[in-house]
Structure formats: structure tokens, C-alpha cells
Amino acid sequence: MTITEFKTACETLQQEYQTKISAAQSASEVEDLRVASLGRKGALTDLLKSLKDFSIEDKKTAGPLGNALKAALTAALDEKQSFFATKELNEELNKTEIDLTLPGEPVACGHRHPLSVAQDRMTEILSQLGFEWAEGPWVEDEKHNFDLLNIPLHHPARDAQDTFFVDGKMPLVLRTHTSNVQSRYMEKHKPPLRIMAPGRVFRNDSLDATHSPVFHQIEGLYVDKNVSMADLKSDLTAFMKGLFGDKAEIRFRPSFFPFTEPSVEVDVKCVFCQGKGCNVCKGSGWIEMLGAGVVHPNVLKNCGIDPEQFSGYAFGMGVERLAMMMLNIKDIRTFYENDLRILKQF
Amino acid sequence: MKILYSWLKDFIDLDLTPEELVKKLTDLGIEVASVETTGADFEGVYVAQIIKIEDHPNSDHLHLVTLDLGGGKTQRVVCGAPNVAVGQKVPLAKVGARLGKIVLKPAVIRGVESEGMICSSDELGLTHTRAHGILVLDENLTLGTDVSTLYGKPDSLFELEITSNRPDLLSHLGVARELGALLNKPVKFPEIKKIAGEGKSLQVEILNPQGCPRYTGRVIRGVKNVESPEWMKTRLAAMGLNPKNALVDITNYVMFELGHPLHAFDLRLVEGGKIIVRNAQAGEKFTLLNGRELELNENCLMIADEKKATALAGIMGGQNSGVQDDTTDIFVESAYFNPPTINKTVKKFAVSSDSSQRFERGTDIEGALTALHRASELFVELCGGVASEITDVYPTPYKNPQVVFAPQEINKILGTNISDERLKEIFSRLALSFTTDGDKWTFVAPTHRRDLNHKWDLAEEAARFAGYDQIPVSPTKASLAFTDAPKGIELGRRFARRLIGLGFCECKNIDFLGEKEIKAFGFDPKFCIKVKNALAQGWDYLRPTLLPSLLKNVESNLRFGNNNLALFETTKTFLSMKGFPVENYAVSGVLCGSLAQEKFFAAAQKPVDFYLLKGLVQTLLNSVEAITLAPAKNVPGYMHPKICMDILLNGKSIGLLGQIHPLTLKTFGIKAEAVWAFEFATKMIEKSFSAQDFKPAQAVAIFPPSLRDLSVVVDKTVSYAQLVSALDKTPLDVNLDYHVIDLYQGEHLPEGKKSVTFSLSFSHPERTLKDSETEDAFKRIVEQLRGQVKAELR
Structure with missing residues (x-):
């Protein structure tokens, strides 16, 4: 066999088997073709036997040619083989019968309390607005809960906060608001200061749909040089946008708190009707959200801060009230009943 | 405070609809609780x-x-x-x-x-x-x-909520004055006929001038206590009062009109011809005109004659001196009482009246005389009679302080840009006197506004009358610093996150418990904080432990068919140490049924058992290195006597875990097989906690371990803890990791013995172990266990 004849034989062989492999109809046909071409008595094996008679020079040409042909046929066979294997597997998988609409297996999963969900969101927003954490005792002396905050003894403003009194060495109360953190913090820290203080507060109010003797507030306090009502409005606007979205708008209404002057009630444009008037806002388009104001000069003085040099604002908001709004909860008692059917929703 | 629109119009010309008026009042900070329309429009x-x-x-x-x-x-x-x-x-x-x-x-x-x-x-x-x-x-x-x-006729009745700093708004005149300042309309004071008076009034002696800085009054002789005219009765009825007779009705009418409370005595019942304003003696008895008998103290200010007290000053008259149907001569009182003096007595006896509500907030000391004139006019007009001279004891006339300020200070407080002209306009409408000298402005408030004492008060007035919408919204500015959240709060949040990850639901409970519950949970009420004025029985103490509240949550949830419960709460607990409150954060949890909340086909849900509880608590606390668990030294009565462990931090108990005693469950009305619980205080953990501390990462083995199972037989009395303590002490040249995979006692084992099987995993950080090394380690372990706890290979 000449080298030319060898080349021709290779080409013929390649063409013949490529055609046959392409046409193969099953895995076993592919296996038969593998034996017929690459097997011990296969066509390619036979052809390669002729190599031994070639000159060294010719072997250098014929050898790689034969190897390339072998590799090409192997690859074609493997590919076809894998095609049939995949097909067979898929046919098997397609026989699977399963109702995917049956329920998933329940997994133990815990839930954050709705009040925590709301409070976490609020502290997260305030945190991003630069408020630092602060806290104060829940059982408080009258000095920090009332006196330093410009709520004098024998004043109706003091009576307005139905107070729980407790036995102790000194006159103690359960704090009626988180504002005790203001007096506590300002005694120890000097301006600039910008704090938030979430926590529980207590009022001697019977439990009903809108009152609870225990509830939660978040106090905010910012004292520095040149802090004004405008800063209060700006920061609370930012806060409400965080809570209710970019369209949130607030308005100030004059009010009275002994520890702020001027004092305001802050309303937010009704998030349910965008201010058009609905059941939630009782047609007014606004919802009362929190109380705030410029820190009363007496409070600053009482805590050792010069009101001519520094000024500040403070706000206090009820977490329950905001949570009821955010989470569409109608009855404050829902928060303290801890019914799993409610807890699981958050 | 109720305001009748038609009455308001006596003082000011208004052409606003009720809705428009509500808007104006709201803008001024006067909340309108309700509007009621009457009559035909x-x-x-x-x-x-x-x-x-x-x-x-x-x-x-x-x-x-x-x-x-x-x-x-x-x-x-x-x-x-x-x-x-x-x-x-x-x-x-x-x-x-x-x-x-x-x-x-x-x-x-x-x-x-x-x-x-x-x-x-x-x-x-x-x-x-x-x-x-x-x-x-x-x-x-x-x-x-x-x-x-x-x-x-058509009319509207407004129910206003007046804040305690604005007693001047507790009258029709007051509200008219406020609206006049807003709308720049004159307030028409009623044309009061100032009767000159004939004949002597009563002598008045004030023994406590601090409690009563001014006392005016006069006698009116020869009156006839008729029925009030229709117009007066209609107005008083709108105020929510039952009209009685002209003498009484007139005093009330003037109060609602001008804001100053008055009192009329029957002159027959004033003995000695002299009015004495004095403090009560301790123990002095006094019967109010509503029949209630009080035992007074030295703080109570009284109106008295020479023989007896006739009125609890500013609050209520006595039964012994009020006007009657046949009264012919009266003494009318119009005084000013010191607000804290009135407040003390109001609070002490929980007595309150329209009169005391005004006095304890502060009336207009100058208005006292005006009110007396107005009342005299009405008495004479409606009841006839002759008014006497006026007695007016007013030793130290009151003046409000001068407020000196610069206009820009107002804008600085508000963050606004209100013009000087606008500010001048506002302040001059509100002031008794107001002068400007360049930037030096001087303001004195009229006596009915004692709340305007410094520039901050005036800033509020400026904002109210200029409108709060003048305050701009500008970008947030802040003085930023960084401090961590308080440790107690931060740890609570971390434990809460972990517990939620472990399948627990967070609860929040009211912080009160009853004495019985406190005692049942091993606390001495002496060391708990007692609420003096508790809302209800069973809410007398602040919680020293969170577990009773959580058990109540279990009970109520079981009632609603929520049978699989994993609940926790993390908040403060309270104790009293030598009379001082101690507040500590605690983390507490209860488990009942199985951990997965819902059922899945017929598959039996694995009920919570002690080891699941223990595993959960260990996982919860695995970030705190110094924590160990040990069988409880003293099991409290509310826990299962044999299933209770202490949670120890550096060997000191900070809490416990285990099974709740079945009798405790019964007390709480819980119908469950078993309830598991844990509770610990975080105070000690806080001490070593820092948000800046992180546990350094440990490198993991990269060479595969050799695994061996080890089954040993030991005496039943040998605890797992003893076994692994011996195991841990084995001297080894390789790393050992193990866990228990089987525990067996019974057939094929001698009496009193048990078999424990461990899966052992040997490894080396730098290479794959040779079989011989593994064998050697295994042998050493067997030797060690044989020596220490008499373990035999099974």
C-alpha cells in the first residue's frame, strides 16, 4: 500500500463511519460501530496494521493521520453515545409522577414581634439620620421624670400623665415617657448631642382598644448651636419619608408640652388616602403622629446647658400608634396578647 | 371647654362657617374634639x-x-x-x-x-x-x-381641648380674644354697668396671702332667687349644666363668659360679718355642698367666717352657706387663688369642679374685678336688690415680667425668616405693652397670659400667628459621633435574632404580676418593686422574672388551638435592693408541643424533649465562651425536680433551663404534656461583651480525617459527663473530634451496665494520618477510659 493509497483509505473510512454514526438509531448501534471501526478486528485497526510496512519517512506522515482519524471517530462515537444516554435518562425522568402542588414540609421558623418590627425600622431610619442610641431607667425618680423636664409638682400638666407610683427609698415612679432619657443624658453629656431612646413607658390607663398601661415610645433629642424648629421639621420629614415613602409630608400644629417651647403636634399626610380624606384620618387628610418642639430653656438650664449658647429640639412618638398604622392593626391589645396566629405573620 | 358660636359672637364679629372656624382654631393649636350643630339653618x-x-x-x-x-x-x-x-x-x-x-x-x-x-x-x-x-x-x-x-335659631357647639398652659381660653371671651388677634378684629367687651354700690360690704381678712393674692366681693341685698331667663338657661344647658336658679346660674354664666369663677354665699349663713381666708386645721371636718364630708389638712385653703369654714376655696362651697330658694341677701366672691394651692387639695381629695379647673391652671387676677361687676349687673337686673360697695383686698398687684429680646432671636429659634413688620404686628396685638428700640424689643403680656415669660414663648406666638407652614424644610444637618447601642439593648437584639433563627416567636407582655405569681416563682415580695396605685389586682408588682407571663401566653395560645409553641421575650426584669430599684435585662423562652408549628401529613411531629431544649439553649449561647450548663444545685419549686440545669457563666449561675413542674402548669391552667423553659439574665454577659470583639477564625483541617466507632460498656451510674471528661483528658498526638451516636441498656448487657457508642474522628493539621497513628490513638483512648471509668470495649 502506498502512502497515497493509505491517505485515500483513511478518507474513505472517515466518511463511511461519520455517515454511519450520524445515522445510528440507538446506543447499541453506536457500540456496534465502535467495534466495527475501532475494535480489535475493526476497519481502522486493520488499516493501521499496514503502517508497519511503511518507510520511516512515510510513517511520519501516516502515523499522525491514523491517530487523528482514531481520535475523530472516538469523539464522534462518544458524542453519539452521550446523546443516547441523555435521551434514555430523560425518558426515565419523565416517567416521574409527583404532585408539586402538595404543601411544603413545615420548617421551624421564628418571628419578630410586630412592635419590634416597627421599632427596628424606626431606629434604623433614625440611626441613618445620625441619632445615637441612649437609654434610661424604667423605674425613675420624680426629678428626672418630671422636675428637670419643667413639669412642676402641683401643676395640672403633671396630673395629665396618669402616673404609677412605686414603693422605694425615694419617691419613685414608672417613667411616664422616654423623656427621662433627655434629662439623664444631658446631665452626663454636653452638646453636640443627637440621640434616640426607644423603650417602654407606663401610664395608669386601663387596657382597651386604644390604651395600654404599658406601651413604647421613641425619644429623639438634638442639641447643638443653632438648632431650630426648621431642623426639627427637616429631620422629621426625612424620618417620615423613611417610614412611609418619598411622598410623605408633615405639618406642624401648635400644642403644649412642658418640656418644649414652642411645642407642636406633628401630623403626617394620611398614607391611606394621600390627604384626600378617608376613614383612617377621619376625613381630615392628616394623621396625628407625635409631639415635638424646641427644648424648653428651663430643661437645658436644669441639666446644666446654657440655653443662650445651645438650642435643641426633642420629639417623642408612640411606637404602637405608628405600628398600628404601618401594619394595619386596629386594637392595641393585639400587641400584648401574643397570639401565634398574629405573631406568625411578621 | 364648650364654646357656643352665638355666644362667641357677643364678643367678636365672625362670618366663618363652623368648618372654617374649626380650621382657624386648629391652626392656633386649639384642638376641636367635636362640633354639634343645633337649630334650623x-x-x-x-x-x-x-x-x-x-x-x-x-x-x-x-x-x-x-x-x-x-x-x-x-x-x-x-x-x-x-x-x-x-x-x-x-x-x-x-x-x-x-x-x-x-x-x-x-x-x-x-x-x-x-x-x-x-x-x-x-x-x-x-x-x-x-x-x-x-x-x-x-x-x-x-x-x-x-x-x-x-x-x-341655628347655632354650633364646639368642644375644645384646651392645653393646661392656656387657662385664658377657658371662656368665650378668651377664645374671642385669640380669634381677634388672629383675624385682626376688635374684641367687644360686654358693656358692663359698673354699679357704684350703696352700703357696706363685708370685711375680708386674708391670713394666707400667698394662697390668695386677691379677694374681691360685695353684698347684694334684697334679691329674689327667681328662675333664670330662657336665654341664660339655654346657654348654660349647652355648657352641660343643669340650670338651678338665677343666683347660682349667674355665677356659672359669668364663669363661662369671662373665665373667672365666682361664688355666692347666703349672707344669713355668714356669721360675724367677716370673711376670713385661712388654711384649714389638720383634722378639721368640712361638708361640701354635694354632701361629701372631708377631713382637711393644713394645706387646704378655706373661706371662713368667724365661726366656721364656708367654702373649700376655689373648689366648692360648703353645705352650710350656699344660696337657697328663699335667700334674700348674698355675698358674692370673686377671688384669685394660687394654682398649686388649689391643685394640692384637688389631688388630695380627688375633688374637681369647673371652678377648680380654672383656678389650678391660673385665672386672670385683674379679671376678678371685671367678673364681679358683670355678675353684680346680672344679679341686679335679674333678681333685683341693691349692690353694696366693693371689698377688694389685693396687697401686691401682679405684673407680668418684661421680655426683652431681638427680633432675629425669634427667627433663630424657629429657623424662619419672618419680617420685623410681621413680628411687630403679631406682638402688639398680644401685648399689654410692646415697644421697640432698634433691635431691642420689650414685651409685657397682659395678666391673663402668664405663659409668656421669655423669648421662646414669644417665638411660639410668632409661629402660631404667622402660621407653622412658615417653617421651612431644609436638608438634614447633624453633629455626628459614634457610640454603640447600650450593651443590654444590643445583647437583647442579638439573642432575639438568634432565637428567631432557631424557630422562636417573640412576645411582648405587660410588665406586671401578682403577689401569688411572684411567690410561686420563688421571689420574696419584699425584694420586688410594688406599684402603689396598681390598676388591677394581679398587677401589683413589676416582674422579677419573665416566665409567668410566657406561661400565660402558652395557656392562651393552647386555648386557641396553637399547640406547638416556641415563644420568647427579652426585656427588663425588676428587683428592689434595700429600697432601690434594680433593672436587669433577661432572655426567657418556653417550648411546648413540637418545634415545627404545623402538621405535615400523618408524620408524627417530634415533640420537644429536654435534649432539644438543651441543644437550643447551647446554640443560643455558643457565642458566649464562658457559659457552661450543669445540673441545678437548687431546683426551684416551679421546675421539675430532676430535669433542671443551671446556666453558668464562669461558674456563677445566671439562669436555668428545664421542664416546668406539672403543678405549676396546672396553676396556670395549661393542659399540655410538658412545657420546657429557660431564662437567664444578661447583666454578667454584658460585663465581658464588647461590640468590637470578634472571635478569631479557626483554620479548618484540609487533610481528610480517619473515622472509627468506639463502643464501650460502663456502669449505669457513670454519666456522659464523666465519660467525656475522661475522654478529653486522653494524651494524644493527633486531633480528636467525637460525638455520641448510640446509648443502649437492656438485653445482651449485664445488669447495671450501659453501652455508649462514639463516632471518633482523628486528624492532623499538616498531613493525612497513617493507619498506625490512628490505631495508636484509638488504643490510648480505650486505655484511658478503662483506667478512669472502668469502661470495657463492647
Whole structure:
């Protein structure tokens, strides 16, 4: 066999088997073709036997040619083989019968309390607005809960906060608001200061749909040089946008708190009707959200801060009230009943 | 405070609708709780009787109704009300009638002309509910009567919520003054006839001038205690008072009008001809005119004659001196009492009146005399009689302080840009005196405004009258610093996150418990914080532990069929140490049923057992290195005596875990097989906690371990802890990791023995172990266990 004849034989062989492999109809046909071409008595094996008679020079040409042909046929066979294997597997998988609409297996999963969900969101927003954490005792002396905050003894403003009194060495109360953190913090820290203080507060109010003797507030306090009502409005606007979205708008209404002057009630444009008037806002388009104001000069003085040099604002908001709004909860008692059917929703 | 619109108009010209007035008041910071409209605000509506009802040719729900207007006149209207019936007398609004702001025009309804309208009460403005159907009137009314005459003049009653700093708004005059300043309208004070007076009044002696800085009064002789006139009775009724007789009614009327409370004594009952303002003696008894008997203390300010006390000053008169039907001579008091003095007594006895509410907030000391004049005028006009000279004891006239400030200080407080002109305008309307000298402005408030003492108060006035919408919204500025959250709060949050990850639901409970519960949980009430004025029994103490509340949550959830519970709470607990409160954060949890909340096919849910509880607690606390668990030294009575462990931090107990005692469950009404619980205080953990500390990462083995199982037989009395303590002490050249995979006792084992199987995992950080090394380690372990706990290979 000449080298030319060898080349021709290779080409013929390649063409013949490529055609046959392409046409193969099953895995076993592919296996038969593998034996017929690459097997011990296969066509390619036979052809390669002729190599031994070639000159060294010719072997250098014929050898790689034969190897390339072998590799090409192997690859074609493997590919076809894998095609049939995949097909067979898929046919098997397609026989699977399963109702995917049956329920998933329940997994133990815990839930954050709705009040925590709301409070976490609020502290997260305030945190991003630069408020630092602060806290104060829940059982408080009258000095920090009332006196330093410009709520004098024998004043109706003091009576307005139905107070729980407790036995102790000194006159103690359960704090009626988180504002005790203001007096506590300002005694120890000097301006600039910008704090938030979430926590529980207590009022001697019977439990009903809108009152609870225990509830939660978040106090905010910012004292520095040149802090004004405008800063209060700006920061609370930012806060409400965080809570209710970019369209949130607030308005100030004059009010009275002994520890702020001027004092305001802050309303937010009704998030349910965008201010058009609905059941939630009782047609007014606004919802009362929190109380705030410029820190009363007496409070600053009482805590050792010069009101001519520094000024500040403070706000206090009820977490329950905001949570009821955010989470569409109608009855404050829902928060303290801890019914799993409610807890699981958050 | 109730305000009648028509009464307000005595003082100021207003052409606002009730809605507009509410808006103005709200903008001023006066909250309007409700508005009630009374009377008839309509014209051209007459009584008519329905004589015929026919179907409307083009509608299945409208009717053609023919009415008799009296005098032989009839009219036909279209009506859709479901309740029309022949014979009814109804209000007919003729074409041209005015209903509120609407004037009725001729109308063609579905092709039929309607010559008017039969009205519902809503359409007449008599009610604000969507009443169904027409208003049916009394059948005895004469046809053709003007319906508006049946209801009186239109009026509105506003219920205002007045903040405690503004007692001057507790009267019609006060509200008029505020509106006058806003609308720049003059306030017309009533033309008060100042009666000169004839004859002597009573002598007045003030023994406590601090409690009573001013006392005015006069005698009016020869009065007749008649019934009050209709106009006065109507107004007092609107204020919510029951009119009694002219002498009493006049004092109340003047109070609601001018804001100053008055009191009238029957002169017959004032003994000795002298009024003495003094403090009570401790133990002195006094009967109020409502019949209540008080035992007074030295703080109570009294009005007295020479023999006895006649009134609890500023709060309520006594039973022994009030005016009666046959009273002919009276002494009228118009005084100013010190607010804290009144407040003390009000709080002490929980007595309150319209009068005390004004005095304890502060009345107008100058207004006392005006009120006396006004009352005298009404007494003489309505009851006849002759007024005496006036007694006026007012040793130190009151003046408000001067407020000196610069206009820019106002804008600085508010962050606004209100012009000087606007500020001047506002302040001059509010001031008793107001002068400007360049930037030096001086303001003195009138005596009825004791709340305007410094520039911050004036800033509020400026904002109120200029409008709070003047305050701009600018970008947030902040003085940033960084501090961590308080450790107690931060740890609570971390444990809460972990617990939620482990399948627990967070609870929040009211912080109160009863004495029984406290005792049942091993606390001595002496060391707990007691609420003096508890809301209810069972809410007397602040919780020293969170577990009772959580057990109540278990009970209520079981009642609602929530049988699989994993609940936790993290908040403060309270103790009292030597009379001082101690507040500590605690983390507490309970488990009941199985951890997965819902059922899945018939698969049995694995109920929580002690080891699941222990695993959960260990996982919860695995970030705190110094924590160990050990069988409880002293098991508290509410826990299972054998299933309770201490949670130890550096060997000191900070809490416990285990099974709740079945009797405790019974006490709480819990019908569950078992409830598992844990609780620990975080105080000690806080001490070593820092948000800046992180556990350094440990490198993991990269060479595969060699695994061996080891089964040993030991005495039943040998605990797992003893076994692994021996195992841990084995001297080894390789790393060992293990866990228990089987525990067996019973058949094929000798009596009193148990078999424990461990899966051992040997490894080396730098290479793969040779079999011989593994064998050697295994042998050493077997030797160690044999030596230490007499373990035999099984």
C-alpha cells in the first residue's frame, strides 16, 4: 500500500463511519460501530496494521493521520453515545409522577414581634439620620421624670400623665415617657448631642382598644448651636419619608408640652388616602403622629446647658400608634396578647 | 371647654362657617374634639300633609306626591323616599327655599316637574347621619307652619381641648380674644354697668396671702332667687349644666363668659360679718355642698367666717352657706387663688369642679374685678336688690415680667425668616405693652397670659400667628459621633435574632404580676418593686422574672388551638435592693408541643424533649465562651425536680433551663404534656461583651480525617459527663473530634451496665494520618477510659 493509497483509505473510512454514526438509531448501534471501526478486528485497526510496512519517512506522515482519524471517530462515537444516554435518562425522568402542588414540609421558623418590627425600622431610619442610641431607667425618680423636664409638682400638666407610683427609698415612679432619657443624658453629656431612646413607658390607663398601661415610645433629642424648629421639621420629614415613602409630608400644629417651647403636634399626610380624606384620618387628610418642639430653656438650664449658647429640639412618638398604622392593626391589645396566629405573620 | 358660636359672637364679629372656624382654631393649636350643630339653618320650609301618592311614569322607585299646604293650596312634587305614606305631615321646601347654603330651584325629574322637595332631617341640617327617608313631623302641627320655628335659631357647639398652659381660653371671651388677634378684629367687651354700690360690704381678712393674692366681693341685698331667663338657661344647658336658679346660674354664666369663677354665699349663713381666708386645721371636718364630708389638712385653703369654714376655696362651697330658694341677701366672691394651692387639695381629695379647673391652671387676677361687676349687673337686673360697695383686698398687684429680646432671636429659634413688620404686628396685638428700640424689643403680656415669660414663648406666638407652614424644610444637618447601642439593648437584639433563627416567636407582655405569681416563682415580695396605685389586682408588682407571663401566653395560645409553641421575650426584669430599684435585662423562652408549628401529613411531629431544649439553649449561647450548663444545685419549686440545669457563666449561675413542674402548669391552667423553659439574665454577659470583639477564625483541617466507632460498656451510674471528661483528658498526638451516636441498656448487657457508642474522628493539621497513628490513638483512648471509668470495649 502506498502512502497515497493509505491517505485515500483513511478518507474513505472517515466518511463511511461519520455517515454511519450520524445515522445510528440507538446506543447499541453506536457500540456496534465502535467495534466495527475501532475494535480489535475493526476497519481502522486493520488499516493501521499496514503502517508497519511503511518507510520511516512515510510513517511520519501516516502515523499522525491514523491517530487523528482514531481520535475523530472516538469523539464522534462518544458524542453519539452521550446523546443516547441523555435521551434514555430523560425518558426515565419523565416517567416521574409527583404532585408539586402538595404543601411544603413545615420548617421551624421564628418571628419578630410586630412592635419590634416597627421599632427596628424606626431606629434604623433614625440611626441613618445620625441619632445615637441612649437609654434610661424604667423605674425613675420624680426629678428626672418630671422636675428637670419643667413639669412642676402641683401643676395640672403633671396630673395629665396618669402616673404609677412605686414603693422605694425615694419617691419613685414608672417613667411616664422616654423623656427621662433627655434629662439623664444631658446631665452626663454636653452638646453636640443627637440621640434616640426607644423603650417602654407606663401610664395608669386601663387596657382597651386604644390604651395600654404599658406601651413604647421613641425619644429623639438634638442639641447643638443653632438648632431650630426648621431642623426639627427637616429631620422629621426625612424620618417620615423613611417610614412611609418619598411622598410623605408633615405639618406642624401648635400644642403644649412642658418640656418644649414652642411645642407642636406633628401630623403626617394620611398614607391611606394621600390627604384626600378617608376613614383612617377621619376625613381630615392628616394623621396625628407625635409631639415635638424646641427644648424648653428651663430643661437645658436644669441639666446644666446654657440655653443662650445651645438650642435643641426633642420629639417623642408612640411606637404602637405608628405600628398600628404601618401594619394595619386596629386594637392595641393585639400587641400584648401574643397570639401565634398574629405573631406568625411578621 | 364648650364654646357656643352665638355666644362667641357677643364678643367678636365672625362670618366663618363652623368648618372654617374649626380650621382657624386648629391652626392656633386649639384642638376641636367635636362640633354639634343645633337649630334650623333653613328658610322657606313649611308643614304639609301628603294626600295622594302616584307612581312616576318614567321610574320604578320615584313617586309623584301631592301635598296639602293648608288654605286650600296643594302642590305636587317628585319624591324617591321609601317611607312616604298618605296622611304624613312632612317638611316641604318650596322652590326658592334656602337649605343651608343651597337655594332650591325648579326641577324636572325624569320628565315630570317637581314644585319643591320633601326634606329629610339630613337635608335640613338637623342631623349629620345619612337618615333614610323623609322627616315625618308631629301629626298635630298646623299645615303651613314655618318648620324653622320648630327648631330655634341655628347655632354650633364646639368642644375644645384646651392645653393646661392656656387657662385664658377657658371662656368665650378668651377664645374671642385669640380669634381677634388672629383675624385682626376688635374684641367687644360686654358693656358692663359698673354699679357704684350703696352700703357696706363685708370685711375680708386674708391670713394666707400667698394662697390668695386677691379677694374681691360685695353684698347684694334684697334679691329674689327667681328662675333664670330662657336665654341664660339655654346657654348654660349647652355648657352641660343643669340650670338651678338665677343666683347660682349667674355665677356659672359669668364663669363661662369671662373665665373667672365666682361664688355666692347666703349672707344669713355668714356669721360675724367677716370673711376670713385661712388654711384649714389638720383634722378639721368640712361638708361640701354635694354632701361629701372631708377631713382637711393644713394645706387646704378655706373661706371662713368667724365661726366656721364656708367654702373649700376655689373648689366648692360648703353645705352650710350656699344660696337657697328663699335667700334674700348674698355675698358674692370673686377671688384669685394660687394654682398649686388649689391643685394640692384637688389631688388630695380627688375633688374637681369647673371652678377648680380654672383656678389650678391660673385665672386672670385683674379679671376678678371685671367678673364681679358683670355678675353684680346680672344679679341686679335679674333678681333685683341693691349692690353694696366693693371689698377688694389685693396687697401686691401682679405684673407680668418684661421680655426683652431681638427680633432675629425669634427667627433663630424657629429657623424662619419672618419680617420685623410681621413680628411687630403679631406682638402688639398680644401685648399689654410692646415697644421697640432698634433691635431691642420689650414685651409685657397682659395678666391673663402668664405663659409668656421669655423669648421662646414669644417665638411660639410668632409661629402660631404667622402660621407653622412658615417653617421651612431644609436638608438634614447633624453633629455626628459614634457610640454603640447600650450593651443590654444590643445583647437583647442579638439573642432575639438568634432565637428567631432557631424557630422562636417573640412576645411582648405587660410588665406586671401578682403577689401569688411572684411567690410561686420563688421571689420574696419584699425584694420586688410594688406599684402603689396598681390598676388591677394581679398587677401589683413589676416582674422579677419573665416566665409567668410566657406561661400565660402558652395557656392562651393552647386555648386557641396553637399547640406547638416556641415563644420568647427579652426585656427588663425588676428587683428592689434595700429600697432601690434594680433593672436587669433577661432572655426567657418556653417550648411546648413540637418545634415545627404545623402538621405535615400523618408524620408524627417530634415533640420537644429536654435534649432539644438543651441543644437550643447551647446554640443560643455558643457565642458566649464562658457559659457552661450543669445540673441545678437548687431546683426551684416551679421546675421539675430532676430535669433542671443551671446556666453558668464562669461558674456563677445566671439562669436555668428545664421542664416546668406539672403543678405549676396546672396553676396556670395549661393542659399540655410538658412545657420546657429557660431564662437567664444578661447583666454578667454584658460585663465581658464588647461590640468590637470578634472571635478569631479557626483554620479548618484540609487533610481528610480517619473515622472509627468506639463502643464501650460502663456502669449505669457513670454519666456522659464523666465519660467525656475522661475522654478529653486522653494524651494524644493527633486531633480528636467525637460525638455520641448510640446509648443502649437492656438485653445482651449485664445488669447495671450501659453501652455508649462514639463516632471518633482523628486528624492532623499538616498531613493525612497513617493507619498506625490512628490505631495508636484509638488504643490510648480505650486505655484511658478503662483506667478512669472502668469502661470495657463492647
